[in-house]
Amino acid sequence: MPSSEVTLRLRDVHAGYGKMEVLFGIDLLVGDGEIVALVGSNGAGKTTTLRTIVGQVKARAGTVEFLGEDISREPPYALTRKGIAMSPEGRAVLGNLSVFENLRLGAYTVKDSVRFKKELERVYALFPRLKERERQSGGSLSGGEQQMLAVGRALMSSPRLLLLDEPSLGIAPNLARTIFATFQEIREEGSSILIVEQNVSLSLRASDRAYVMERGHIPLEGESQALLENPHVKAAYLGVA
Amino acid sequence: MSFQYVVQQILNALAWGSMLGLMAVGYTLLYGVLGLVNFAQGEIFMVGAFSAYLAMALGNAPFWVGLFAAVGGAVIAGVILERVAFRPVRKAGGITLFITSLAVSIAIKNLYIMGLTNKIRPFKTPAFLRTVHDWHGLLIYNNTIAIVAVTLVITVALLLFINRTKTGIAMRAVAYDRETAELMGVNTNRVIVIAFIIASALAAIAGVFWGVRFGSVQPTMGYVPVISAFIAAVLGGVGNIAGAMVGGFIIGIGETLFVAFLPSELIGLRPVFVWAVLFVLLLFKPSGLFPANIKPS
Numbered sequence: 001m002p003s004s005e006v007t008l009r010l011r012d013v014h015a016g017y018g019k020m021e022v023l024f025g026i027d028l029l030v031g032d033g034e035i036v037a038l039v040g041s042n043g044a045g046k047t048t049t050l051r052t053i054v055g056q057v058k059a060r061a062g063t064v065e066f067l068g069e070d071i072s073r074e075p076p077y078a079l080t081r082k083g084i085a086m087s088p089e090g091r092a093v094l095g096n097l098s099v100f101e102n103l104r105l106g107a108y109t110v111k112d113s114v115r116f117k118k119e120l121e122r123v124y125a126l127f128p129r130l131k132e133r134e135r136q137s138g139g140s141l142s143g144g145e146q147q148m149l150a151v152g153r154a155l156m157s158s159p160r161l162l163l164l165d166e167p168s169l170g171i172a173p174n175l176a177r178t179i180f181a182t183f184q185e186i187r188e189e190g191s192s193i194l195i196v197e198q199n200v201s202l203s204l205r206a207s208d209r210a211y212v213m214e215r216g217h218i219p220l221e222g223e224s225q226a227l228l229e230n231p232h233v234k235a236a237y238l239g240v241a
Numbered sequence: 242m243s244f245q246y247v248v249q250q251i252l253n254a255l256a257w258g259s260m261l262g263l264m265a266v267g268y269t270l271l272y273g274v275l276g277l278v279n280f281a282q283g284e285i286f287m288v289g290a291f292s293a294y295l296a297m298a299l300g301n302a303p304f305w306v307g308l309f310a311a312v313g314g315a316v317i318a319g320v321i322l323e324r325v326a327f328r329p330v331r332k333a334g335g336i337t338l339f340i341t342s343l344a345v346s347i348a349i350k351n352l353y354i355m356g357l358t359n360k361i362r363p364f365k366t367p368a369f370l371r372t373v374h375d376w377h378g379l380l381i382y383n384n385t386i387a388i389v390a391v392t393l394v395i396t397v398a399l400l401l402f403i404n405r406t407k408t409g410i411a412m413r414a415v416a417y418d419r420e421t422a423e424l425m426g427v428n429t430n431r432v433i434v435i436a437f438i439i440a441s442a443l444a445a446i447a448g449v450f451w452g453v454r455f456g457s458v459q460p461t462m463g464y465v466p467v468i469s470a471f472i473a474a475v476l477g478g479v480g481n482i483a484g485a486m487v488g489g490f491i492i493g494i495g496e497t498l499f500v501a502f503l504p505s506e507l508i509g510l511r512p513v514f515v516w517a518v519l520f521v522l523l524l525f526k527p528s529g530l531f532p533a534n535i536k537p538s
Contacts, residue, residue, distance in 0.1 A: 088421060092421040
């Protein structure tokens, strides 16, 4: 892939916490307009990969490149301006702020009020439930609504790259499908998406390509359709022998 | 003890309640955004009062210039402290931050004593603030009216700032979850500096109120409101600005009435009141009277 079409590229990234090494040389690529899934079981290092991309964890070796620029040393708050937004694990809705204020904060880097209103309308159109709950506090929403809010909030900065950590975790299956159904639309509006998921079947169906992560390595990658048919993936993650 | 006596005591307490409220808001802001219980707020209050005193006594400046000098001096002190004392130990946690604030408090107080001695200095006040009105037998000072009015205006402005502006929302977000706020592009350092600026300006205004109300300033004056204001902030629910303000008035009026009902030989027991409030509070309602604005752990 020519570098002009690459949104995100991880080269041989090593990272961890204290003495514990979690990522052992990750290579990963998200192309322009691509939906990529990073799947694997609990503790495989998926969340750490996202935390390394946004600078919450510093890479010990290797580089993280966004639109051709090395961002490995950037502080997390600087990345929103560059065009990366993340919906963090466990939804992390700000419970003391209203739904509207959460979305306002998602557009913290947006200076133009006309653009802000446009983004707000777009997110409300994507998730009408949020508009109904506009004045309610984030903490009073159901799990599924909080997930919508976390995704919607990340979209408010109209990011080039949207990072989603476990968007299906702990919410009803029909709500998870509602959220996953929005990804195509989000992509068409100009964002590339990297989804981290334990729900392998759901995320392989919603993505173009996928990486399978196991204990800090990526042993398997490819077209999502092909991975759905892969015997190892089927046995280990899809519950079919 | 007549009803009129009680009302008069409450009226007298309003100025003190305003000072405690302004100080309590400072505590609540700094605790919210960085988990700091800042006992050096008392010294910022003193630095503010002295900046006004020095401008008016040495520089012969008019009162309003003194007020600006107070805010300017305190804000500079607050921003320097944030950078050299608190930022380097921020990652070490709340206890370390708290102990740092004690060290800073002792250092500033003694610097001022070294430079200016611990003499009580007369605080120049414009004549109109010294006027007293007799209203059906109740004595109402112009300075009470001015102090309460300024405090109310500041409170409303702060509430608008914290609830309506993007920076205000960012500040509440940092108080709730720093990491998530940063993911939205919020520069936490900047928010913390803004919190220090606001807290220092409020302490400075309280310091000028002190000078106006009691007519003098002294380098050790900072210890007087520090405990009461801290307890007012806890009473108001940590991170809750309106709560801190109300807490300040409750403590201020409570302290005054407590002393008013004590026989004169027991007036030294004044501090018993705030500690009793804290004790009861921790026992029955440790989260304060109003909703806290930080993440429930």
